[in-house]
Amino acid sequence: MYQTLISGADLLVLQAGATPALLLDCRFQLADPGYGARAYADGHLPGAHYLHLDDDLSGSKTGRNGRHPLPELATLAARLAALGVGDGQQVVAYDDAGGMFAARAWWLLRLMGHAEVAVLDGGVATWLAAGGALETGEPAAQRAVFSRRAPLEGTVSCAAVLDNLAAPAFVVVDARGADRFAGQNETIDPVAGHIPGARNRPFMQNLDADGRFKAPETLAAEWRQLFAGVPAEAVVHQCGSGVTACHNLLALAHAGLPGGRLYPGSWSEWCSDPGRPVEAG
Known part of the structure; x- marks a missing residue:
């Protein structure tokens, strides 16, 4: 189980095994909120699902609660379950900004008690350097049971x-x-x-x-x-x-x-x- 970081080489081995991780593409740019979805459409790690910082990893803004308030955890849990994140499922989040946005997904899953989550160290570049490929299109989602547990953060x-x-x-x-x-x-x-x-x-x-x-x-x-x-x-x-x-x-x-x-x-x-x-x- 990976709980903090995973290298590109280790992820390549993990994804080729019998129980691959569920991948979350968290690419984003503060100055261009649509960047991540476009980058995902152009090519992403095989099987990865896209999570948007504003739409998925943040909640509603009131003008008094900050630029990226925490999302409603029940809503995020339902979204993750719909993507196939189940209890005990290894999750790996990645971006192309040194983990700047993937770390938010990592922390939120841990806030909901999910320990089996890591960030791809080096992001997309390290996956490609390890010999991994990219694909286009959205993978079929397989609904799972995601149980919120005692927070780890x-x-x-x-x-x-x-x-x-x-x-x-x-x-x-x-x-x-x-x-x-x-x-x-x-x-x-x-x-x-x-x-x-x-x-x-x-x-x-x-x-x-x-x-x-x-x-x-x-x-x-x-x-x-x-x-x-x-x-x-x-x-x-x-x-x-x-x-x-x-x-x-x-x-x-x-x-x-x-x-x-x-x-x-x-x-x-x-x-x-x-x-x-x-x-x-």
Whole structure:
């Protein structure tokens, strides 16, 4: 069973075996929401089903709950069951952005108690490099029974993050780029800056130059330096909208440092209320 990452070579072997994984294509671009569906139509891993970040992996926006609020879990569970994700079914999510969007699917399945889920390390490129092929067309879906179980991941609310400013019980780590964290070059959200007291760990720092995750021991050393003695389970992760923070949580699980929680609304929810404090620099 794969629970964090799987290499292209290992996935190739798995898919040739008697019990192949169910594949979820999560390709997406924030500046072009239709990109992923077009890329999927042009060619995807054999048997893969497409999940859209906005339509499948996020819920309805109110203007106060962030750019990518969590989906209704009952709706997502029904969607996964319709695609053939059953209890005990190995799932592998992939994209072409270093796991940026696939990690969201990984985290959501774990939130629903499904442990048998991993991200393809290196995405489409690593599959092709291992000798895998792409296909077009949509595979036939085989409905399965998907049971929601006790969550394997945790969340914290905006109210809890606000209360934490006065009585710190956890450390907040922001997965956005260093410039946006500092309040510079903000082009996505209407307010620049970060949650007061947050630490910064851009999610791309989890990857090597080849677009794959760093070795577990390397990640563990880097993250422990950032934590500075704070245990992993006392850390809350956020980003712009609760997507790339999942990448940090995946990296920590890969590094053997699980237990952190997600603030799903993240900066886009936080900054929607002018009464919440903002820090820059």
